[in-house]
Amino acid sequence: MLMRRNPLAAEIALVLTITFGMSGLRSALRLIAAVIDPTPLNEQTTSLNASQSSVPVIDLALQLCSAGVLTAWGLLALFLLSIHRPVPLPRGLSRASTWLQGAAGAAAIGIPGLALYVTAVHLGWSKQVIPAPLEHLWWTVPMLLVWSFANAFAEEIVVVFWLSTRLGQLGASRWAILASTALLRGSYHLYQGFSAGLGNVAMGLAFGYFYLRTGKVWPLVAAHFLIDAVAFVGYSAIGGNLSWLGL
Secondary structure (H helix, E strand, C coil): CHHHHCHHHHHHHHHHHHCHHHHHHHHHHHHHHHHHCCCCHHHCEEECCCCCCCCHHHHHHHHHHHHHHHHHHHHHHHHHHHHCCCCCCCCCCCCHHHHHHHHHHHHHHHHHHHHHHHHHHHHCCECEEECCCCCCCCCHHHHHHHHHHHHHHHHHHHHHHHHHHHHHHCCCCHHHHHHHHHHHHHHCCHHHEHHHHHHHHHHHHHHHHHHHHHCCCHHHHHHHHHHHHHHHHHHHHCCCCCHHHCC
8 A cells, every 4th residue: 555655655645636736637627628618718817816705704704714725735734744754844934034035036936927927818828817806895905915825825835845845755856856846836827828837837946946955935935925915915906907018
């Protein structure tokens, strides 16, 4: 049985099936469906933080549940790393240097990423992405910030810290780790279009290289949080008007 012969491989298979591996498969299938659809890809839309109920209080509760699941994925990865073949857990987000590195990383990734998105939509390689709901309820901005943290925490802890650690413990080379984590990151963004997959592979290579070189994951969480927060809250603040981008 795999769990007895190679518990690390079994852990990787199970965690990825529960988390981003299955998300990647679903995302690829959604992209195939979108390509088959007679509507051109750049005339289709996808919403990242869509409302889950027409009743505001129920919508808020459902949004918190979904964000809680993402956060739990990251906590599960940290828990597994603390009890099986344990490794030192990374320090938190309290240091100013962490946020400075995160801000630099957010600018380095976010600005070219926006340019890639705009180009891809014009060329028909991507759907039009709606980052945030336009309903301005009292909890809209706080909830978007919760989503930003949940996405950042889950992805960087699971995809970078946990998976890199486990693959390294299995004897994978640094190049194999870098390629695996980047391709995984790209896969679960494919539902947005081809460019989102490619752009996130590039982001995965950059983030993975930083982690393997420094051993630090929290600056990546900070960078990812800032990228999402600016995209989500900024889109909501301007009322979804992207005409200045030519969209």
